[in-house]
Amino acid sequence: MVSESPALIELEGIRRRYGGEDGSPEVEVLRGVSLRIQAGEFVAIVGASGSGKSTLMNILGCLDRPSAGRYRFASRDVAGFDADQLAWLRREAFGFVFQGYHLIATESARENVEIPALYAGLPAERRRERAVALLQRLGLGERLDHRPNQLSGGQQQRVSIARALMNGGRIILADEPTGALDSHSGKEVMALLNELADAGHTVILITHDRDVAAQARRVIEIRDGEVVSDSGSQVPARALPSPDLAEAGRDHGVSPWSELGEVARSAWRVMWQNRFRTALTLLGIVIGVASVIVMLAVGLGTKDRVVARMASMGATIMYLSGRQPPEGGPAGVVTLEDLDAVAGLPEVRAAMPVIGDPAMVRYGNVARSVYTFSSSEEMPRIHHWPVAVGRFFSAAEDKAMAPVVVLGHKAREQFFPGIANPLGLQLLIKDSPFEVIGVMSEKGADSGAEDYDEMVFIPYRAGRVRVFQALTHPDYSVIDAASSSQVLAAEAAIRELLETRHGRQDFGIGNAAAKLLAEAETQDSMTLMLGLIAAVSLLVGGIGVMNVMLMTVRERTREIGIRMATGARRRDILHQFLGEALLVTVTGGSAGVLLGIVAGLLLVASGVPLVFSLSAMLIAFTSAAATGLLFGWLPARTAAALDPVVALSME
Known part of the structure; x- marks a missing residue:
């Protein structure tokens, strides 16, 4: 007798049309199919090739949507389900058995079985235990780690x-499950499906073979997209409970850690x-990251060399002297009092008076x-010029006009060629004796300047008096x-101060640091250019x-369809391909x-100045x-947007 109790699956006037949108002729595959399937039934839908039975299965399994009509599952219209709710329903209610097996070629038998439970959020250990138990129950306990190409058709x-069955398999949708098998394997599969029906699973078998269909407990024949016969529904002796549709789409699916793993x-x-393809792909990334690191290291190394040279030349130094004002009149004089005022500016670290001229030394x-x-x-501090032997004179010695002298590197060789330690000896500068207290390190001459190494250095006040x-x-x-970044500000502050004190611009400032800073900025630009090239x-x-x-998505389209059929949401597919990229x-x-x-280490060994930067490495890696x-976003989004039915049909 036909059961009038609420059906698990109820179709009313289901139609499915293809084409027509892009100018292609419209084809109607299903033409108003109506049927009711009770929980626990073993139903065979039989029909010739092209009759619409596979399209009907796709709609029953929520892989496809009807063009018209109503599909109720457990009394709920699934037309209002979004993509995530449909994925939940496929995962919790349906289990698909395809003619072509649709196993993921790169996964072992156990890993293939685990996939639905992965998307259901089952912990890894429990997934493994259940998959092993199912395979052992089906006689594949010794084939757990075999890939599909290592298994026979019946084993697949x-x-x-x-x-x-991994997530319970309340409804088994089997599309031509014996079509690609030999008769013996086919009988084994049908025996399994009968066992599942006896255990309360709802089994819907799609086949063109009437002998296979006859083994079901209800046979529905479809022809040209219409149901032409139905042997009638019987109340099953046992049925598994249907899933709670109130939970549809509320689960979180695969956990972040499981997904990452x-x-x-x-x-x-x-x-x-x-x-090989992966190596070629990686090569571009490897060269890019290595180039960024090496180029920036070269740039920073060169800049450090420039900065070091700047430091030795005085990257913060300016020269101040009196001169005739632009409007005419006597030349200005910068006094010691002016220098004390300049030294008090916050932008200035020190102001040093200088008297320099050739004098007879004996x-x-x-x-x-x-x-x-x-x-x-x-x-020594202003010019970043250390003393090599002895010491430099002190502020107290300058104030006391002490007759002490520090020799340049060459001056020592000229006056004391055979003396190992000239400290304490007397030099006569003009007519005044000066005691040697130190020798400067070798410095060399700036372009167009006196050779510093040939000079002798005495206290300012002793020089004026003696x-x-x-x-x-x-x-x-x-x-x-005060710093290289404050050179221009210091120059402006000095100008303002001295114009206020003198009432006119009777002084000149030579900004040697500005030229050096410009050189450093040029080096920064070169470093940036090198980084951009990399x-x-x-x-x-x-x-x-x-x-x-993109090639991977195209090659793995069927895998994407398999994952969607087993319950993967679109964002699961998106995350997977983004993660792979x-x-x-x-x-x-x-x-x-x-x-x-x-x-970089090889270049350093070759004498190239390099400075490795951790931030540059992090930037390159990030x-x-x-x-x-x-x-990877575009290919991943393309994969996630695939229609499950279309993806499954791809070769």
């Missing part, structure tokens, strides 16, 4: 049945199976005209800015990742960092990962 179909595992497997029978540099005790009695004010003054190669590598991921770029980025370090996400 049993793996497919185990996968259909699954993505990493499958990605590594795909990368290994396509080793020791024994050696007499030479030597440039005598009279300054304050700040001279050597240059005719001079009452400094020849010029050396101003040391970034281009990283971009090219990212485009390569996108191309490979990210893994490729992270692997390439890591190898690129290593290659960059090795290449950029590689970001490139993977950016260029």
Whole structure:
């Protein structure tokens, strides 16, 4: 008798049309199919090829939507279900057994069976235990780790049945399950389906073979998209409960850690199976990351060399002296009082008066005209010029006009060629004796300047009183800015101060630091240019990742359909392919960092100035990962947007 109790599955006037939207002729495959299937029934839908039975199965399994009509599942109209709710229903209610098995070629038998439970969020250990138990129950306990190509057709179909049962398999949708099998394997599969029906599973068998259909407990014949006969529904002796549709779409699916592990595992497997292509893809990322690291290291190394040279030349130094004002009149004089005021500016670290001129210097029978540099005790610090032997004079010695002298490197060789330690000996500068207290390290000459190494250095006040009695004010003054970044601000502050004090612009400031800073800025621009050139190669590598991921999506379209049929949501597919793109770029980025370090060390050994920057390495690595996400997004979105039915039909 026909059961009038609420049906598990109820179709009313279901129609399915294809085409017509792009100018192609419209084809109606299903033409108003209506039927009711009770929970626990074993139903065979039989029909010739092209009759619409597979299309009907796709609609029953929520892989496809009808063009018209109503589909109620457990008294709920599924037309209002979104993509995630349909994925939940496929995962919790249905188990698919396909004629072509539809196993993922890269996964073992056990891993194929685990897939539905993965998307249901079952912990890994429980997934494994249940998959092993199902396979052992189906006689495949010794084939757990075999790939599909290592299994016979009958064994593959049993793996497919185990996968259909992984989440309970309340409804088994079997599409031509014996079509590709020999008679013996076919009988085994039908026996399994009968056992499942006896256990309360709802079994819907799609077949063109009437002998196979006759083994079911209800036979529905479909022809030209219409139901032409139905042997009638019988109340089953036993039925598994239907899923609670109130929970549809509320679950979180696969947990983040399980998803991450699954993505990493499958990605590594795909990368290994396509080793040559993966290596070529990684090469672009590796070269890009290594280039960024090496180029920036070269740029920073060169800049450090420039900065070091700037430091030795005085990257914060300005020269201040009196001059005739533009409007005419007497030349200005910068006094010691002016320098005290300048030294008090916050932008200025020190202000050093200088009197310098050639003077006759004698020791024994050696007499030479030597440039005598009279300054304050700040001279070594301002000029970044250390003393090699002995010491430099102090502020107290300058204030006391102490007759002490420090020799330049060459001056020592000229006056004391055979003396190992000249400290304590007396030099006669003009007519005044000066005691040698130190020797400067070798410095060399600036372009167009006196050779510093041939000079002698005496305290400013001792110079005025003992050597240059005719001079009452400094020849010029050396101003040391607080930092290289404050040089221009210091110059502006000095101008404002002295114009206020003098009432006119009767002074000049020579900003030697500005030229050096401009050189450093030029070096920064060169470093940036090198970094941009290297970034281009990283971009090219990212485009390569996108191309490979697009190819991967095309090659794995059926796998995507299988995952969707077993309950994967669109975002699960999106995350999987994004994760694979990210893994490729992270692997390439890591190898690129290593290659960059090795290449840099080789360059250092060759004498090239390099400074490795941890931030540059992090930026290069992060950029590689970001490139993977950016260029992997389009292929991943393409994969997630695939229609399950279309994906499953792809070869």
